[in-house]
Amino acid sequence: MNPHIFRQYDIRGVAASDLTEDVVQRIGRAFGTHLKRASRKRLVLGRDVRLSSPRIAKTIKKGLLSTGCNVIDLGVVPTPVFYFSIYRLRAQGGVMVTGSHLLKKYNGLKLCKGAETIYGKEIQKIRKIAESGKFLTGRGRENRRSVTEAYKDSVVKKNRVEKKLKVVIDPGNGTGGPIVRSILRELGCRVECINCKPDGRFPAHQPDPTVPKYMTQLVQNVLEKHADIGIGIDGDADRIGVVDELGNLVWGDKLLALYAEELLSKVPGAEIIFEVKCSQALPEYIRSLGGRPKMWKTGHSLIKAKMKRDEALLAGEMSGHMFFAHNWYGFDDAIFASARIVSILSRADASMSVLLEKIPKYFATPEVRIESTDRRKFEVVDKVKSFFSQKYRTRKIDGVRIEYGDGWGLVRASNTEPIVVARFEAKTRKRLQEIEKEIMTKVNQYNRP
Numbered sequence: 001m002n003p004h005i006f007r008q009y010d011i012r013g014v015a016a017s018d019l020t021e022d023v024v025q026r027i028g029r030a031f032g033t034h035l036k037r038a039s040r041k042r043l044v045l046g047r048d049v050r051l052s053s054p055r056i057a058k059t060i061k062k063g064l065l066s067t068g069c070n071v072i073d074l075g076v077v078p079t080p081v082f083y084f085s086i087y088r089l090r091a092q093g094g095v096m097v098t099g100s101h102l103l104k105k106y107n108g109l110k111l112c113k114g115a116e117t118i119y120g121k122e123i124q125k126i127r128k129i130a131e132s133g134k135f136l137t138g139r140g141r142e143n144r145r146s147v148t149e150a151y152k153d154s155v156v157k158k159n160r161v162e163k164k165l166k167v168v169i170d171p172g173n174g175t176g177g178p179i180v181r182s183i184l185r186e187l188g189c190r191v192e193c194i195n196c197k198p199d200g201r202f203p204a205h206q207p208d209p210t211v212p213k214y215m216t217q218l219v220q221n222v223l224e225k226h227a228d229i230g231i232g233i234d235g236d237a238d239r240i241g242v243v244d245e246l247g248n249l250v251w252g253d254k255l256l257a258l259y260a261e262e263l264l265s266k267v268p269g270a271e272i273i274f275e276v277k278c279s280q281a282l283p284e285y286i287r288s289l290g291g292r293p294k295m296w297k298t299g300h301s302l303i304k305a306k307m308k309r310d311e312a313l314l315a316g317e318m319s320g321h322m323f324f325a326h327n328w329y330g331f332d333d334a335i336f337a338s339a340r341i342v343s344i345l346s347r348a349d350a351s352m353s354v355l356l357e358k359i360p361k362y363f364a365t366p367e368v369r370i371e372s373t374d375r376r377k378f379e380v381v382d383k384v385k386s387f388f389s390q391k392y393r394t395r396k397i398d399g400v401r402i403e404y405g406d407g408w409g410l411v412r413a414s415n416t417e418p419i420v421v422a423r424f425e426a427k428t429r430k431r432l433q434e435i436e437k438e439i440m441t442k443v444n445q446y447n448r449p
């Protein structure tokens with residue numbers, strides 16, 4: 001069993017070589033054992049549209065059942081529908097088989113205890129049980145249920161679109177296309193769905209709406225069809241990427257600013273959680289609307305845990321994970337996020353690009369990814385932290401965010417890869433260059449082998 005498949009937030013690997021029958025069955029038995037020990041045995045199982053997903057789902061089910069856990073099989077569902085089913089069917093946990101936005105040869109497992117995705121040490125615990133071979137035994141029961149219609153009805157009920165908007169969506173042949181299309185139509189939009197048909201070969205492009213090259217087809221369609229908005233969703237529909245009517249990509253922090261504005265009009269003073277990579281414009285904007293911005297660590301499981309602790313109603317990440325807990329369940333849901341952004345746009349007296357103009361402007365670099373090693377990446381961040389802490393105000397929530405007043409730089413170790421991640425932002429282009437240069441000089445110096 002390749003130990004590297006047990007990652008920070010999920011289990012992930014090459015389907016054919018890492019997620020073999022033996023390995024998947026062991027994981028199923030280990031996770032079933034883990035949950036049953038915690039008196040949780042009513043589980044749901046969902047899978048995405050990947051070609052390897054039916055095999056992996058069938059095998060994991062066998063493993064879970066052999067421990068005495070009961071499994072409700074949801075069939076093919078996007079991840080948000082899987083999360084929804086845990087609430088709807090009063091399940092005590094579950095497994096979602098999905099490789100999200102990755103290349104077609106990969107696949108993975110998201111593991112839930114209760115409605116929470118387990119992460120970090122708890123995933124390592126599953127690895128240890130799987131390696132030990134000490135599994136509980138029993139005879140679980142299985143049945144099938146579908147919650148997709150109930151999910152669609154709920155999303156439609158929670159959103160209202162007040163004028164006929166033209167929307168182009170691109171799910172990249174992922175799992176969520178037909179559901180998003182049907183919800184937006186139900187809400188009264190004119191919807192064009194490109195690459196809509198779920199197809200695990202992903203013939204058009206990789207289903208990842210945060211990578212500009214995978215968004216070019218959507219941009220082109222928005223422009224050609226004079227659409228009001230374009231919406232990209234990833235392979236399992238937990239991440240959203242938006243295009244305005246002029247064809248500009250709208251990043252997660254700007255999108256979150258619009259969701260925040262809408263929430264604050266209903267719940268004044270609400271706390272809104274955002275990750276360290278987001279623009280300074282976001283907390284400024286939230287504060288100007290009377291809200292309480294709260295910076296937190298990157299990673300969807302960490303954000304969800306923090307939301308629960310703070311009882312926050314909204315959170316989001318640059319990567320397009322958006323979490324709605326006001327009149328919704330608080331999990332990351334690109335389908336709900338699609339319905340919500342269209343509702344917001346329909347009530348505004350402005351186009352998407354004009355709506356975004358209210359948000360303060362900064363110049364920013366995209367994410368800078370510096371190759372390092374799994375050991376060195378932490379040393380680099382620690383050294384950068386201690387060096388700059390003596391000179392500037394620093395925030396150490398996740399890596400180090402060095403704040404200059406008129407800009408900032410972030411240096412953090414990736415949770416999932418042997419790289420150091422950096423990002424810079426400033427009020428002017430000139431300051432952006434200065435800040436980037438000052439920080440990158442140190443990063444490169446400390447990153448030398």
Ligand SMILES: [Zn+2]
Pocket residue numbers: 100101234235236237238239
């Ligand atoms: Zn995803």
